[in-house]
Amino acid sequence: MKGRYDSNEIEDQRLWQLINKKNLNKTKSFGFLGFKCDEGVKRNLGRLGTFEGPNAIRTAMASMPIHSLDLEIKDYGDVEVVSTNLEECQNVYSGVVTRIINDGIIPIGLGGGHSIAYGTYTGIKNSDKYKNKKIGIINFDAHLDMRPYDQYPTSGTSFKQIGDCEEDYRYMIIGYQKIGNTIRLLNTCKELGGEIISAEDVEFNSMKEINNKIIKFINSVDYIYVTLCMDVFDIADAMGVSAPSAVGLNKAKGIKLFENILDTGKVVAVDFAEVNPELDIDNRTGRLVAYIINKIID
Template identity: 40%
Template structure:
């Protein structure tokens, strides 16, 4: 089900009603009925944790889109203009109808791209990504090479013979789309079974381990990411918040004891979303019901703001 934007969520501190250099995000967001040629990013939520339920995870991520909006509201705006963000509302998964909700999300993502606006999708469980992908594929057509960069502790390449879930999306895509390729970044060695590593290999995927990104993004890994980008016509970026260390992101279904730092993830986001080939972004697996002091929600909001700034400067 589609829900129109609730603009009452966009509230926060106001330093000035006139000076745009003092504006915060809640002062520049408009609803979907007021899009303009200056808009650079379109926000759409996917209120769903059905995929997490099917994957036997901890529920609560369906509440994330609105909680993230609240946290975004008071962040200061450093963009080049003051009318760059538009809220397109939420897709709500009802009655466990995951596939229908993903299809509806895809339809809205395609519409946002058609308006020449960069989609920023607020999940939801990581099943959000399949709907995100459907929208991009429909927009670019069947013959365009799509590169999927996934900042994540997990491959999410599980079998979907019985049912799809938050752990199957990338296998669904790679099995059925010969023009899609996949590079996960931040893979936890012991957070994935041997079978999942074997599945990744059989699908011609490479990956970057979490332990390779402890202190910095090495020149070797920068080159690996850049080569992946070069081999594709467009890039879609997805971030699963469980890739981040549990001390910084406790509010996720599967927290990572040895996860990446928020700063490393921020640097990855900056490098990838600033590239001209990157056309969309989603953030998934924030679970407000498991969060501590809104720590994960606040971190998610700040990482999303990095996306806004990178896209604004393109």
């Protein structure tokens, strides 16, 4: 990772200069991990190109100035198996997530298709710290991603796969779009006990009301895993995605909700999905991810 260079003085340092450097005064540790796989998108008949998503995100965040002196960041590289072997990619990714968590580091996943979510969640549950804990999922997404997977898993099946394995499934979606989900998907979400906050809810209801619903959900679990599918945002803000939203989640309000979730201190992993630089202009979608990552680490 390379970016803008001002000097080596601590006041001038940017993210690329901090990566993989030891910090004896660290109080916060994060680890980037790329998921270079868009086979799930292909199986889901989406537009290909998310394979290069991790590189686009790294490029966008490399020159971010660092304002926290107690920060340590590692880059674990990319998980890249045979591109057509989604299941193997998820298994390998999950194993690295577990290792990152066992090292006392918060993983930040860089996708890649939203199949990343199954890998992240299983990685959390297989870790020493969280295997017996109740993990709630908050998914910023226009789509429920609860499709049947009788034939094979895709980028649209992760949250049904997880739900089918959990007795007490705790799932919330923020930014849901009625236009992007069938009746079956909605019924599946209800059957699994999922909670829905639509993009319209965020736009037209009070933020206090929305926040209260989110905090109630967070209080019902031990820890939170947050996953952001970038197609949740308006196409003007995130055009580099597999399935863009004509009228998506309000960017400013969505990021504020995300910050409020971080402030609870319960977030143990975050990942970003569906970043497709082949469909982007000036890496706008990657830059939006970088902006949100800055909220996490700084």
